Amino acid sequence: MKTVFQHLTRRDFIRYLMAGSISVPLLMEGLAQNLMAQEPTPKRPIIWLKGQASDNHNVGFWNLPEFPGFLEKFFEVIPRSAVNKDISELDDSDIATSHILILEGLFTNDPDDPLNSLIKDLIVVSRVVILLGNEAAYGNRAPEGFMDLEGNLLYHVETPYLKLPGAPVPARHLLGMLNHLVLFGLPKLDAFRRPEALYKxxxxxxxxYRGDFEAGRFVRFHGEKEGCLYLLGCKGPVTKNSCPVEKWNGTSNWCVGAGSPCTGCSEPDYPDHHGLGMFGQLSSDDAAINSFFVRHLDTIAKGTAVVAAAGIATHAFSKRAASPLKGQRLPILEDDDE
Ligand code: SF4
Ligand code: SF4
Known part of the structure; x- marks a missing residue:
């Protein structure tokens, strides 16, 4: 069966991924095609270690019951019990076929803990390391007693690594990156080592609601009709992720669409955001937005929002029309550097 994946360039793949137009089933099909085309190449080994985590990343996988079976069919998912004995057996010295290491959650920094030393050894012999979820990706915020995987370990070895942060991480992000690693190698990363295709x-x-944002049409309390949630502390101006186009795990809605401000869950400052908290309003400077309304609403946010906003907002709301952008996807930024 031929599909677009057989002739897909890296540039096209990145564009599709950024646009959210590759579905999870298509990603799985594309990855499967590529792997089958490489037979009798052995299945790609993956070691997936879970530490202490909220497990919310599994939400995406619960929505995708065929995902574990897919991984096991085309990859060799090596159980932890198999890697305790002799790590050198896992690596055939060909770096192109050595394992992908996925680390999810928090891991103890107790050097006497077997898992601690196992991770240190595995990182050195891995083809690439994926830090899955906020606990692993932003280990500089790890509580006492747990490792900062990046600062303590990955900074000091040559093994490439990337981060897939978020709460939760959509299954599509992991599948997209497995596709990229198999098809094209390491993706282009941003300053936080997140794939630009997903976090640009x-x-x-x-x-x-971007049109409402620019025009000063804001909702002032939770549950008040539809509109921009900036005054309710939405971190959309400073958060990079693909949620508006990807929705929740390929379904039909997402945080802002459901009336909840974006809490910036994929950013390194989540959840306190320099003291603002998940629902504190960004200043116009922090938001780096030139909207006239946003700049003049800065004083509103300091606790008396409703009263102070009335003078500006009443007029705006009374004349409010549906945003011309409502329900439409905004243009996707080009991957200029490709
Ligand atoms: S992301 Fe948040 S602040 Fe930005 S336009 Fe949407 S609702 Fe408004
Ligand atoms: S909209 Fe914001 S809070 Fe919601 S999942 Fe996306 S990045 Fe996280």
Missing amino acids: TTICDRCE
Whole structure:
């Protein structure tokens, strides 16, 4: 069966991924095609170690019951019990076929803990390391007694690594990156080592309420009709993720669409955001937005929002029309550097 994946360039793949237009089933099909085309190449080994985590990343996988079976069919998912004995057996010295290491959650920094030393050894012989979820990706915020995987370990070895942060991480992000690693190698990363294809564009730039944001049409309390949630502390202006186009695990809605501000869950400062908290309003400077309304609403946010907003907002709301952008996808930024 031929599909677009057989002739897909890296540039096209990145564009599809950024646009959210490759579905999870298509990603799985594309990855399967590529792996089958390489037979009798052995299945790609993956070692997936879970530490202490909220397990919320599994939400995406619960929505995708065929995902574990898919992984086991085309990859060799090596159980932890098999890697305790002799790590050198896992690596055939060909770096192109050595294992992908996925680390999810928090891991103890107790050097006497077997898992601690196992991770240190595994990182050195891995083809690439994926830090899955916020606990692993932003280990500089790890509580006492747990490792900062990046600062303590990965900074000091040559093994390439990337981060897939978020709460939760959509299954599509992991599948997209496995596809990229198998098809094209390591993806282009941003300053936080997140794949640019997934974390290049701010939430605001592709939000259906961006027009309301620019025009000063804000909702003032939870549950008040539809509109921009900036005054309720939405972190969309400073959060880079693909949620507005990807929705929740390929379904039909997402945080802002459901009336909840973006809490910036994929950013390193989540959840306190320099003291603002998940629902504290960004200043116009922090938001780096030139909207006239946002700049003049800065004083509103300090606790008396409703009263102070009335003068500006009443007029705006009374004349409010549906945003011309509502329900539409904003243009996808080009991957200029490709
Ligand atoms: S502030 Fe939030 S609701 Fe408003 S446009 Fe940006 S992402 Fe959308
Ligand atoms: S919209 Fe914001 S809070 Fe919601 S999943 Fe996306 S990045 Fe996280």
